[in-house]
Amino acid sequence: MRHHQTGQLVQAEQGYRAALALEPRNADALHLLGVVAYQRGHDDAARDLIGRAIGQNAGVAAFHNNHGNVLGRLGRHADAIAAYREAVRLQPNHVEAHASLAALLSQQGEAHAALTAIDRALALRPADAGKHVNRGNILRALDQGEAAIAAYQRAIELDPTLAAAHNNLGLALVAREEVEAALGHYRRAVALKPDYTDAYANLGNALQDTGRSEAAAEAYRQALALQPDHGDARLALAMSAIPIIPATVAAAAETPGAFAAALDALATWAAPHPERLRDAAGRSQPFYLAYRPADLTDTLRRYGDLVAAPQTLRDRPMPPERLRLLIVSAHVRDHPVWRVILQGLLIHLDRARFDVAVFHTGARTDEHTAWAAANVDTFVGGERSVAAWRARIAAHRPDIILYPEVGMDPVTGALASQRLADVQAAAWGHPITTGLPTIDLFFSGAALEGPDADRHYRERLVRLPRTGVSIAWRADQSAPWPGPERTPGVVRFAVCQQPIKFDPADDSLLTRIAAGSGACEFWLVMPNRQRWAGEHLVARLRGAFARAGLDPDRYIKVAPWMTARAFNGYLDAMDVYLDCPAFSGFTTALQAVQRGLPVVTLEGRFLRQRMAAGLLRDIGAEDGITDTPDAYVDRAIGWAAAVRDKAAWARQRASLRRAADRALGDPAPMLRLQDELVAFATKRSA
Structure with missing residues (x-):
């Protein structure tokens, strides 16, 4: 035990093995040897050892808590949640089990249950600054920004030197458009913890969001100096070559070339270990590049090749009579993507041909979200990690995934860069090619495209009738504009x-x-x-x-x-x-x-x-x-x-x-979209 407590893991392992040689069924020795294996990164061995300890004595909360830690790292999230729940059942005052349960529930999109769990942990240990940080993270996932800020501020009151509290408070302030205040907290975080790579990356993101691209690039370089394989910072550094709003004609004209050069550097870095960049896909995207009026097709194709995961398609049986169509969007709420694309699509989808699911990856919801949830076969909402969303999609087993707005949201950007269904399509919510090899079809409108438009897409361009959408939304309510009276003749x-x-x-x-x-x-x-x-x-x-x-x-x-x-x-x-x-x-x-x-x-x-x-x-x-x-x-x-x-x-x-x-109201574009999806799915399975 002394070796273990002082971090001498090799010696601790030897001691526990010696104890087990004398008493092979010693539950405590099995458990602690499993903990050492977990700490050394041997997760399969840790799972086996702690599982054997539980087999000898299932009534010890610590065994189940550590079993949950191992299972969580192995990606067996449901089993990990069950283990934490058993730990708190056995020992209701087990603070760490409540906190670990909260963290994993939040990661899986169960933010309300996570909030209950972290509140129980804090009721037991109210002065634990780290737990207040965790509470703030959960509140941010629930889109309760003010409460999240209060939680982070409470953590800082309890421990002003807690760098994570300053970093995460910065994230919450950015969401509230208080970017200058956020910059101060990011800088405080890296001052307290000079090797805090994520805080440097967040500092760079905030600087980029305020148009200070050169300062942002320097922050990303500081993160990379600390951790050269930091994929998020490396990808964000490339995106910093794209100014949000150029100051001059020359700066605007130079942007495509500057980004192409940044992609060259990114490709060189990623070549030995491409998975490091693919793991960061979506978190920084070339969204602002689309605002430069140039042909960006080849550049976005290069970007897509860098961030997209290798395609692995499952065996393709003939499609079922009722195809499983999954729509993945962060804007299932009052937003232009909803008003123009999504609402009409959901109204006109033929439920005899499609089993329709909507996965809403955004935190914000309103009456339109509720309407969508009530009018599809399956609806899943709430913020989750990309891995958790990927697992939900895999469990749903869609035949087709439609992304209405690739490039506008980090989660959908990450998911679209992977092959998660046999047929994957994008619509014109962000009106430019995705550049991704994982997207098969791009739905646009015949009235919107020029005669040579096919060359501007990596995907197969599908010109739906008219503008490619069936619009149900009207701008029919107004309030008097409180502007100044018009001068006659102006x-x-x-x-x-x-x-x-x-x-x-x-x-x-x-x-x-x-x-x-x-x-x-x-x-x-x-x-x-x-x-x-x-x-x-x-x-x-x-x-x-x-x-x-x-x-x-x-x-x-x-x-x-x-x-x-x-x-x-x-x-x-x-x-x-x-x-x-x-x-x-x-x-x-x-x-x-x-x-x-x-x-x-x-x-x-x-x-x-x-x-x-x-x-x-x-x-x-x-x-x-x-x-x-x-x-x-x-x-x-x-x-x-x-x-x-x-x-x-x-x-x-x-x-x-x-x-x-x-x-308004013409169903023809959506009827044609459905025909195209069925035809493409059938062709793929042939």
Whole structure:
């Protein structure tokens, strides 16, 4: 025992074996030898030894607790949970068993049960700072951010030197958009624990999220200096080559090449041990690369080859009469992915052809989540680790997995990089190829794609009818916009997409429109998160207007973030909606036309530059579609003149509002999607 207590594991093992040579059924010696095996990483031997100890004496809580530790590390989570529960049944005041049970339940997505378990541990040991950290982690999984922050703060009160409390408080503050405060706690964490690689990586993530890419890269390098095989930091370092919102035209143009070079370095690092990078898949993704208006197909294909796990397909029998379709999304709630893609899909799926399951990987839920859960055969929600989600998918045994928005969520990004079903497909929730070899089909819309679009996808492109979606959502509730009264004769342009969509090369289009439109205002809307990006965009546009000899105060106007109803009122108060040329918006354009607000869009080569144009073409409102920058400017200027004939413009808005109804309710895209899935599944099994 003395050797064991002082960490001399080899000598401890020798002592326990000597005891067992004299008494082979000594339960304590079997148990402690199993603990040594566990500490030395010999998990199978540990499981056998502790199991034999339990066979000799099943009434010792410590035996079951340590058995749970071993089983958990072996991935036998249900057995581990049962072991911890037996430990606390035998010894209700076993603090560590309650805490271990809480941690494993949380990992498996059973956050409410986990909270009960950790609260029992804290009732027994209320001054244990580490347990308060665990409680905060569980509360974060339950999307109870305020309570999580309070738990971490309590841990820091009890032990100000506990680095994990500062690190995890940083995570909770980032979720609440208090990134600057989070940076302070990450820095405190690494000051307290200079070898805290995860805290350095989180520091880098927060710096990257605030647009400080160079500082982020330095934080990732510090993590890698401590742990060169840290896959998360290595992948994040590559992503730091992609600025969230470039400051200049040159910086934007250089981004694809800089990321390609970062992939070269990543490939060199990953070559000896590719699994280290694949284990990090999803946690950092090239999401912001899509906002650069270039052909990114080959670059994303290279990225996909690096992060995707080798494909292992099970034997393919003929598909059953009713295929098991699994939809995996982090946005089964009020979100553009739900409004435009998911809701209509769930309404129109033929339940005679498909057994439908939805796995909601996000923490946030609302009435739409509840509706989805009530209208499918199987619904699973709650935050889980990627491994836990993978296990749930394996247990469900889907024939087909559909990911509506690959690239927008870390869990779905990680899952999509693995082969978990014979047929795997993506939809255009993130309107660019996934680049992943594990995704077979990409569902888009005939109205959205250009004639050469197939070359822009690694997947097989499927052009569904019209815009590829069956929309049931309406922007039909509004509240008066509390903006300033309009100055007579002033035209108001809505420039209201997320700041990341505005490419610096297009700033001059706005100055040209301003110069040719007479008295006018350009109304931007601050984002709900990454407010700094909105401030950066405003400053950049003010600079562009000043350089063009135009008074920024006169032209550039800013509205705060607003609720959906207030945003509809804002659209009512605008005269013309200017779509972003580099990254067109579908949902916002849909809202605009439903409010009768005419849309000017510049249709480009790629899906992400054609979203609004496809919608306008679909509803027969093609007069807002342009094909060159000059035509975009001319159309906006022409409409600014037309706005001043109030009666005629009101009639045009009313006509557009009626036309917008044509976008709604058509089941044809979803019926075709189902035919394509069945045909592809049948072909795969042949």
